Amino acid sequence: MNNIDIPVITIDGPSGTGKGTVATALAARLGFHLLDSGALYRVLGVAVAHASIDLQDHEAIAQLARGLDIRFGQEGPGSVALAGTDISLEIRTDLGSDMASRVGAIPAAREALMDRQLAFRQPPGLVADGRDMGTVVFPAANPKIYLTASVEERAQRRYKQLLDKGIDAILRDLLQDLSERDERDSERSISPLKPADDAIVIDTTHLNEVEVMAQVMDLVQKALSAP
């Protein structure tokens, strides 16, 4: 099968819209591969912090990105290892989120992660989750789905997730962190967070997971069965 004949479905949008959950469930249902591109940016961010590289040193960061030894799924579904060490929890910390969005604003770092992302396109198909999957990395994907929700609702969801895990959190701080990250992701000059022109936008503010999944499955089935 020619690489460009392999179907790709993109799920983009800001944090806390349920993108990851939808992408994981969709990939499992279709038996497709899954690209969690945010995890790549998180690993790079954590690796930059470990190596104490100055965030202004774009060339050093791009070089690090090109050489990263990242393995997904070795310690179970969703696990991420860097140079043989499991960093699944570390990349999900506030530092991991913050560093991911900082390295994500560096053009040379995005360029360095491009081929790695394209390599996930393997038969029988790919579900790619991120910010620029439909706009930049897989511009020919079909369907392109963009999930959104109000920042208040997204902060509330994150708050509940943390409490459920027994982690203390302050809603006001979560709201501020999300707003800052949204702003940085949307305002950056390269691959800013925005729906592709041909993306279908689903506002999940008042929808539960089952309702979102039903809408997504409907779109996907139509696209995959189209001649």
Ligand code: C5P
């Ligand atoms: O999706 P997730 O919240 O794990 O992404 C973490 C950060 O990585 C985002 O806030 C964004 O700055 C960056 N990112 C990106 N491009 C992607 C995926 C994530 O810039 N395709």
